[in-house]
Amino acid sequence: GQSLEQPSEVTAxxxxxxxxxCTYQTSxxxxxxxxxxHDGGAPTFLSYNALDGLEETGRFSxxxxxxxSYGYLLLQELQMKDSASYFCAVRDDYKLSFGAGTTVTVRx
Amino acid sequence: GxxxxxxxxxxxxxxxxxxxxxxxSLDFQATTMFWYRQFPKQSxxxxxxxxEGSKATYxxxxxxxxxxxxxxxxxxxxxxxxxxxxxxxxxxxCSAPTGTSDYNEQFFGPGTRLTVL
Numbered sequence: 058g059q060s061l062e063q064p065s066e067v068t069a070x071x072x073x074x075x076x077x078x079c080t081y082q083t084s085x086x087x088x089x090x091x092x093x094x095h096d097g098g099a100p101t102f103l104s105y106n107a108l109d110g111l112e113e114t115g116r117f118s119x120x121x122x123x124x125x126s127y128g129y130l131l132l133q134e135l136q137m138k139d140s141a142s143y144f145c146a147v148r149d150d151y152k153l154s155f156g157a158g159t160t161v162t163v164r165x
Numbered sequence: 166g167x168x169x170x171x172x173x174x175x176x177x178x179x180x181x182x183x184x185x186x187x188x189x190s191l192d193f194q195a196t197t198m199f200w201y202r203q204f205p206k207q208s209x210x211x212x213x214x215x216x217e218g219s220k221a222t223y224x225x226x227x228x229x230x231x232x233x234x235x236x237x238x239x240x241x242x243x244x245x246x247x248x249x250x251x252x253x254x255x256x257x258x259c260s261a262p263t264g265t266s267d268y269n270e271q272f273f274g275p276g277t278r279l280t281v282l
Contacts, residue, residue, distance in 0.1 A: 087268070087269070088267065088269040090269040090270065098275070098276075099258060099273040099274060099275045099276055100209065100258070100260075100273045101273070102166075102270045102271060102272070105267070105269040105270060107267075107269065144208065144209070146269075148268055148269050151197065151214070151268045152199070152211060152214065152268075153199075153211070153268070153269070153271060154211070155208045155209045155210075156208060157207065157208045158206075158207075158208055160206075
């Protein structure tokens with residue numbers, strides 16, 4: 058099976074940088090992805106890493122270290138609209154298993 | 166990006182009735198779709214994988230006779246919650262990878278909030 062751990066909550070001010078860590082255990086690994094979900098809304102895809110290293114997509118970056126079974130999502134230049142839940146997900150074969158989610162609260 | 170729709174967005178039903186939820190891929194064909202349920206402030210739990218033209222694959226602990234899945238076309242999968250009870254009240258979300266995207270990148274429908282009285 059799969060298990061993922063990520064912090065439950067993070068609070069930061071506008072303009073700050075937030076890093077959400079995710080550690081995972083999985084029998085098979087085809088990638089670590091990140092999704093954002095606003096309250097009551099659908100999850101939306103942010104980024105994924107299949108190989109070690111950093112992927113940058115605008116203000117968001119994602120990092121993976123397969124040897125450490127670890128990744129993180131970096132949110133830069135935080136904006137109020139970034140207040141949401143962020144889920145890491147590990148892909149095993151064709152299925153995604155999600156972490157419990159990290160609630161990010163951005164304060165003015 | 167690809168668009169996935171769900172209908173209805175919200176449904177309230179009496180205990181013992183059945184509810185059908187539709188998931189459609191609007192601008193792409195989806196041979197595979199996934200159904201999740203999410204309780205408030207919790208993670209997405211995969212219920213089943215819907216495969217066009219064949220039987221769905223259910224996750225351990227999910228009753229296939231209670232959650233009927235039909236994937237009759239390349240753009241439509243349906244989830245029917247049979248004999249619904251209050252404990253089935255949840256947020257049900259479908260997703261699909263597009264034919265050109267890695268399965269890491271899934272497109273989610275807006276979800277259906279089911280309340281069973």
